[in-house]
Amino acid sequence: MTEEKHVLSILVDNKPGVLSRIAGLFSGRGYNIESLCVAETMEEGVSRITLVTQANLPLVEQIKKQLNKLINVIKVFDMTEAQYVQRELALIKVTAKPENRAEILRIVDIFRCKVVDVGMDHYTIEVTGDEGKLTAIRGLLKPMGIKEIARTGMIALFRDAK
Amino acid sequence: MKLSGAQILMKALKDEGVDTIFGYPGGAVIDIYDELVKTDIRHVLVRHEQGAVHAADGYARAAGKVGVCLVTSGPGATNTVTGIASAYMDSIPMVVITGQVPRGLIGNDAFQEVDIVGITRPCTKHNYLVESTESLARIIKEAFYIARSGRPGPVLVDIPKDVVNMRIHYKEPAKINMRSYNPTINPNKRQLQKVVSLVEKARRPVIFAGGGIILSKASEELTRFARHAQIPVTTSLMGLGAFPGSDPLWLGMIGMHGTYRANMSTSECDLLIAIGVRFDDRVTGKTDAFAAQAEIVHIDIDPTSIRKNIPVTVPVVGDCRAALTTLNEMLGEADLNGIADKRQKWFARIEEWKALSRLAYQQGEVIKPQYVVEKLYELTKGDAIITTEVGQNQMWAAQFYHFNQPNHFITSGGLGVMGFGLPAAIGAQIAQPDRLVVDIAGDGSIQMNIQEMATAVQCCLPVKVVILNNGYLGMVRQWQELFYDKRYACTCMDHAPDFVKLAEAYGAVGLRATTPDEVEAVLKRGLSNYKDRPVIMDFVVDKEESVYPMVPAGAPITEMLLV
Ligand SMILES: Cc1ncc(C[n+]2csc(CCOP(=O)(O)OP(=O)(O)O)c2C)c(N)n1
Ligand SMILES: [Mg+2]
Numbered sequence: 001m002t003e004e005k006h007v008l009s010i011l012v013d014n015k016p017g018v019l020s021r022i023a024g025l026f027s028g029r030g031y032n033i034e035s036l037c038v039a040e041t042m043e044e045g046v047s048r049i050t051l052v053t054q055a056n057l058p059l060v061e062q063i064k065k066q067l068n069k070l071i072n073v074i075k076v077f078d079m080t081e082a083q084y085v086q087r088e089l090a091l092i093k094v095t096a097k098p099e100n101r102a103e104i105l106r107i108v109d110i111f112r113c114k115v116v117d118v119g120m121d122h123y124t125i126e127v128t129g130d131e132g133k134l135t136a137i138r139g140l141l142k143p144m145g146i147k148e149i150a151r152t153g154m155i156a157l158f159r160d161a162k
Numbered sequence: 163m164k165l166s167g168a169q170i171l172m173k174a175l176k177d178e179g180v181d182t183i184f185g186y187p188g189g190a191v192i193d194i195y196d197e198l199v200k201t202d203i204r205h206v207l208v209r210h211e212q213g214a215v216h217a218a219d220g221y222a223r224a225a226g227k228v229g230v231c232l233v234t235s236g237p238g239a240t241n242t243v244t245g246i247a248s249a250y251m252d253s254i255p256m257v258v259i260t261g262q263v264p265r266g267l268i269g270n271d272a273f274q275e276v277d278i279v280g281i282t283r284p285c286t287k288h289n290y291l292v293e294s295t296e297s298l299a300r301i302i303k304e305a306f307y308i309a310r311s312g313r314p315g316p317v318l319v320d321i322p323k324d325v326v327n328m329r330i331h332y333k334e335p336a337k338i339n340m341r342s343y344n345p346t347i348n349p350n351k352r353q354l355q356k357v358v359s360l361v362e363k364a365r366r367p368v369i370f371a372g373g374g375i376i377l378s379k380a381s382e383e384l385t386r387f388a389r390h391a392q393i394p395v396t397t398s399l400m401g402l403g404a405f406p407g408s409d410p411l412w413l414g415m416i417g418m419h420g421t422y423r424a425n426m427s428t429s430e431c432d433l434l435i436a437i438g439v440r441f442d443d444r445v446t447g448k449t450d451a452f453a454a455q456a457e458i459v460h461i462d463i464d465p466t467s468i469r470k471n472i473p474v475t476v477p478v479v480g481d482c483r484a485a486l487t488t489l490n491e492m493l494g495e496a497d498l499n500g501i502a503d504k505r506q507k508w509f510a511r512i513e514e515w516k517a518l519s520r521l522a523y524q525q526g527e528v529i530k531p532q533y534v535v536e537k538l539y540e541l542t543k544g545d546a547i548i549t550t551e552v553g554q555n556q557m558w559a560a561q562f563y564h565f566n567q568p569n570h571f572i573t574s575g576g577l578g579v580m581g582f583g584l585p586a587a588i589g590a591q592i593a594q595p596d597r598l599v600v601d602i603a604g605d606g607s608i609q610m611n612i613q614e615m616a617t618a619v620q621c622c623l624p625v626k627v628v629i630l631n632n633g634y635l636g637m638v639r640q641w642q643e644l645f646y647d648k649r650y651a652c653t654c655m656d657h658a659p660d661f662v663k664l665a666e667a668y669g670a671v672g673l674r675a676t677t678p679d680e681v682e683a684v685l686k687r688g689l690s691n692y693k694d695r696p697v698i699m700d701f702v703v704d705k706e707e708s709v710y711p712m713v714p715a716g717a718p719i720t721e722m723l724l725v
Binding site: 012013016017020021024025028058061062065066068069071072073074 | 279280283284287288291293308340341342343464465466469470
């Protein structure tokens with residue numbers, strides 16, 4: 001059976017140890033985590049974990065059921081089942097030699113990114129977008145020499161209120 | 163009213179109806195013990211914390227209540243892990259209270275500090291570190307609720323010493339309101355309707371029932387269902403007693419050491435109704451070949467059990483008893499006239515399988531272990547509560563003791579923990595003081611928690627231990643015989659203590675049988691006397707007897723090695 005990417009949005013009680021229950025579930029049962037992102041929601045005491053995993057259909061069903069079984073999990077949404085918007089933020093520190101600076105700024109402009117830090121020989125660029133955009137800009141900056149990248153992991157919301 | 167954490171804990175336990183605690187004291191729980199002895203809660207002082215957890219397990223199963231343990235921090239807590247893991251796999255309702263170092267010391271590698279919440283996260287249904295005295299009453303209430311509701315399981319509550327000592331103004335905990343925990347009890351009626359139509363049309367149906375029937379107290383409903391719809395029944399190890407072993411519809415246990423007819427009929431059925439089971443690999447063998455011709459109905463309260471190992475035609479999430487009650491109502495209206503006729507061919511087929519291979523052994527010069535279990539069954543008329551250790555002894559108990567009622571077979575099914583049977587028997591005996599409780603044991607396993615003999619003697623418990631003494635870690639030896647060319651690597655246990663003297667050293671009674679003609683006399687003497695202390699009966703049995711039938715691990719369950 002083919003494996004597909006699934007974006008799970010998990011509402012949890014904001015209590016100590018909840019993240020480790022979820023991480024432990026995935027490691028203990030051999031499920032894969034591609035990225036994971038946690039923050040509070042509007043509602044006090046509730047956090048949202050956005051987790052990206054690769055799995056075939058029966059397995060992703062099992063993953064969702066196992067998540068729901070955790071006492072601190074309030075609700076699990078599989079974003080992949082409907083229309084959703086996704087974003088990820090990356091900070092890219094790219095080597096900025098004098099001869100490259102203009103080219104880098106052009107790329108930043110086209111991708112509507114921001115330069116958030118400038119050094120003697122680098123720019124740090126903030127990029128927000130979906131996975132495709134992040135991959136694309138990385139590809140373009142690579143020839144100049146990427147020193148470091150930090151990524152947040154994906155966050156997502158359904159398009160229609162659900 | 164100002165109360166200390168320890169007083170609040172006692173109040174909370176009383177509110178939950180706790181009358182017995184299995185435990186072992188230590189520095190971190192000394193204040194709790196100081197309060198505990200002022201209450202009328204009975205404390206059973208075990209000799210090892212693992213014993214406390216298995217005893218609470220046996221108690222929970224025999225009493226149908228939540229088992230409770232109390233142990234200290236650090237080593238006391240880590241000693242409970244095996245017992246908790248066993249209770250988790252067998253879905254036994256249990257609350258384990260562990261002491262913890264004071265809050266200010268947590269994270270400092272303090273003396274006897276261990277992150278027991280972290281350690282037990284994957285083997286508890288849920289666990290808590292109590293962070294304030296104010297939250298203690300609520301947490302205890304939630305812990306019992308979680309332990310006993312839905313699919314039951316162990317819940318651990320870790321209480322720092324200063325939380326216990328702090329005095330606060332006590333407030334009754336509010337009604338439990340957990341929006342993140344709402345087990346589905348009542349199954350979807352439309353799904354059940356589908357089950358009814360499948361039952362009506364099936365030519366070769368089989369019911370496969372498990373521990374869920376016992377946990378949800380659904381044996382009567384199951385029996386009514388099977389008899390009314392004329393469907394033969396097999397069970398998992400955990401399900402033994404869920405359906406009467408004397409009923410003509412009984413197929414025997416399924417799986418690796420199941421009966422030939424149970425495995426064959428499961429493989430050839432056209433409808434498999436699985437209720438309160440989780441399709442363990444010891445049941446299914448090779449999953450692709452399991453019930454390959456059947457439409458499969460799976461009723462279970464835990465959605466993760468459904469479609470985890472086996473594809474299912476009709477999934478039904480809900481409590482087994484609720485589901486069976488509704489099914490029985492629906493079937494009452496359905497047209498089942500002539501259903502018995504319709505099944506004639508199927509029943510005839512099953513009879514053929516039965517004739518082809520029965521559970522059997524040849525009693526010769528030396529005592530056969532099966533003979534001991536069979537005699538035990540005869541002498542107790544099948545009425546005893548049987549606990550087991552793990553290995554061949556466990557399988558012979560399952561095969562040759564026939565269970566007609568639920569909660570009479572108490573075994574570590576999912577984890578298979580050696581050393582389970584004796585402490586579990588202690589717990590069961592405390593829950594059912596007037597019943598006969600027998601631990602069917604192996605010579606290896608019994609040594610894993612033998613120290614609990616002292617507990618049984620101290621509590622004047624008439625627990626009977628029947629050791630099937632083959633001088634081997636027999637089940638492992640059997641695998642070595644069959645699959646490793648008889649290379650008996652480290653399974654010979656010829657340096658065992660003299661169990662008769664050992665019993666006497668503990669202040670218990672020790673008896674021994676070495677020849678077949680002594681078996682009955684020893685059993686009779688051991689079972690009918692000594693009402694105020696435990697008895698060990700040491701049966702020196704055939705060293706190399708094996709458990710048959712057997713399905714090699716991973717093979718289809720039809721590929722059985724027969725006697
Ligand atoms: C705690 C633990 N350790 C190891 C095992 C592996 N094991 C399964 S059965 C068995 C042999 C048990 O020997 P004994 O108690 O003498 O029972 P027999 O099979 O001989 O009846 C062993 C070692 C286990 N199940 N549990
Ligand atoms: Mg043995």
